Amino acid sequence: ILNVEQSPQSLHVQEGDSTNFTCSFPSSNFYALHWYRWETAKSPEALFVMTLNGDEKKKGRISATLNTKEGYSYLYIKGSQPEDSATYLCAPSLGTSYGKLTFGQGTILTVHP
Amino acid sequence: DTAVSQTPKYLVTQMGNDKSIKCEQNLGHDTMYWYKQDSKKFLKIMFSYNNKELIINETVPNRFSPKSPDKAHLNLHINSLELGDSAVYFCASSALGRSYEQYFGPGTRLTVT
Secondary structure, three states, X not given: OOOOEEEOOEEEEXXXXXXXXXXXXXXXXXXXXXXXXXXXXXXXXXXXXXXXXXOEEEEOXXXXXXXXXXXXXXXXXXXXXXXXXXXXXXEEEEOOOOOOOXXXXXXXXXXXX | OOOXXXXXXXXXXXXXXXXXXXXXXXXXXXXXXXXXEOXXXXXXXXXXXXXOEEEEEOOOOOOEEEEEEEOOEEEEEEOOOOHHHOEEXXXXXXXXXXXXXXXXXXXXXXXXO
């Protein structure tokens, strides 16, 4: 059983706050780490895919970092907006199976105006 | 233009029935997936096909049988439905490889009564 943990489970912030959350995963047999954004009543949407230790990716106000040696990734949102409210899922690809992702339970972010 | 589509969106049926969920993608991807969102909201991989060949087959009851007539379609057939099969099922597609983001369909909510 692969343990993928995300923290916190939920987070409430005010508009304009910056926030971050964590994804931890087994560091052995690591291949890639995916982050997805999942809005209510929609389907998960890819944010980033990272593969190298030390990788940093950025898309607008959202960025992510990756530490494959210790098995964690951080997702940062700068200046949160109400439209950032969603569940943020991380999913490492571990082992040899192509495309097999093991999803964490997600961090539910609510941004209050 | 819908990238990954699923039909039906909602499916209500009785125990013991056989039902199918269809998935189609127009992204030109060669790999497709079925996920189940369980009662704790985790997304769990069930199957994956690459160019009509099964490449991921998780521990799923053999009442579930995927079928891929071509690389743009992946259908899920479920025999002898049970109450515990009630869930949301998501189809996804990607290019082959673990560093490629997956594109998800809108989900099919299956309710077994």
